[in-house]
């Protein structure tokens with residue numbers, strides 16, 4: 001695959017690709033523009049034609065043509081590759097043609113099935129009437145192409161066979177079940193009427209296959225690019241013999257297409273193919289559970305909405321949503337049981353640094369009911385604006401947990417609220433809420449801080465669990481810039497300048513020992529280069545370096561281009577700047593090392609190790625002399 005990526009890259013020019021989205025201006029050897037990924041007034045978005053990369057020194061976004069396209073078009077890596085391969089005229093062969101054609105076959109079968117279900121809905125007026133009664137309009141039903149699966153064992157199967165599909169192909173689509181799967185189902189529904197109905201059916205026909213979806217409202221599920229990959233079927237009781245709750249439980253209120261080559265319910269968000277452009281523009285996503293809530297919301301002009309289908313929120317979903325915006329509004333039912341069920345979703349979203357809000361609907365109502373009952377469209381539109389931040393929501397809840405006039409009550413409030421504080425990633429947020437709860441329960445903040453330290457969060461590792469296989473671009477770049485220690489920032493700047501001006505090599509070499517470990521390897525490579533030309537991209541490739549090192553050197557070279565321009569503007573010479581940076585770096589690193597020795601001295605003192613202590617003091621003094 002890698003060589004194909006290289007081939008695509010070699011055939012396309014990054015300036016041309018990015019130039020189609022952003023107005024680029026020539027700036028020396030590079031191009032610059034206002035960054036499309038964050039708001040800014042002066043350009044810090046730089047594109048390098050020689051290195052074929054882009055980097056924003058404002059928000060940290062950066063990478064190659066693939067990264068750029070993924071970010072700007074909100075695509076998956078594979079999709080970006082496909083698009084650029086088309087543009088470059090490169091034929092992709094990384095997926096075996098056999099798998100590709102199997103996938104295409106399933107999509108074709110789903111396509112035909114959707115048409116079939118749509119027809120059945122047209123022919124079954126009582127189902128349509130039911131949908132109207134639930135509040136859906138005709139145009140919504142048409143737009144989202146809802147359908148109906150007959151109360152029949154083989155109507156879809158025989159339709160698809162008539163359409164020319166082979167039984168084994170149909171089985172792969174998950175739309176039919178093979179008899180071999182039956183024993184397990186049989187035990188589950190042993191004493192329902194369905195069981196005998198099913199057995200009678202088998203006596204009549206002895207085909208091995210039967211329809212998965214029977215007597216159900218059918219919602220087609222599309223992936224982000226609009227391919228139909230599966231279905232959700234909601235039980236329709238009007239015509240079905242199933243009347244008791246037990247019967248319904250036996251067959252499932254909702255049934256999804258099982259996992260297939262093209263469908264994985266933990267990765268599908270209902271409606272995304274239609275709403276993705278709105279998620280970008282409106283900078284928040286309303287997440288609901290189930291198709292009815294989604295459709296009613298969409299109909300009520302809430303366009304930045306998606307729904308999970310028969311699964312709770314997964315890290316895959318969050319990774320997808322993160323590409324569009326950072327605010328997640330949960331439209332779940334948040335009564336006590338609902339809150340507990342939603343807690344994991346909330347934790348996952350917070351761990352991914354989403355700004356989480358809660359939609360407040362009156363008790364026990366889901367979004368669909370709320371919209372159906374609310375006559376004023378303005379009130380519905382305002383709903384999202386009134387969503388409250390998750391911590392405010394928890395704080396309100398905390399106030400109801402106990403009566404703060406008693407110690408017991410205070411304890412209850414604190415033990416409900418502190419774990420929520422613990423999960424906050426940002427220390428300022430933590431401090432803010434700790435202060436707030438401290439004032440509310442009137443308990444000293446230091447006592448609460450101690451308590452907070454004692455709390456162990458069960459799944460501290462939630463971020464790693466089920467992480468998508470690839471995350472080509474991530475917000476990691478941004479946080480790493482913000483959290484980089486000062487010595488590393490200084491060191492990187494010096495290296496960046498060095499790449500531009502080799503005459504400074506000796507001075508840097510003298511101070512090599514002050515560079516932090518994280519970048520010492522890169523410094524060594526740069527110092528060992530003979531000519532600036534050695535660090536040009538084509539020559540870097542020859543040096544047999546790790547990809548991440550090459551990326552880093554390219555980024556630093558671009559940083560130098562960017563900063564040199566500033567130095568010129570402010571009339572500062574590069575040599576002066578490097579000298580100043582070197583002395584800053586030296587000071588910073590000596591301080592860090594002295595701090596470490598101080599700690600060791602204290603330890604030696606504690607252990608009454610006099611000799612070690614004297615050695616350490618000597619080292620400390622030596623370091624101080626280096627600063628003179």
Ligand SMILES: [Zn+2]
Nearest residue numbers: 035038056059
């Ligand atoms: Zn930016």
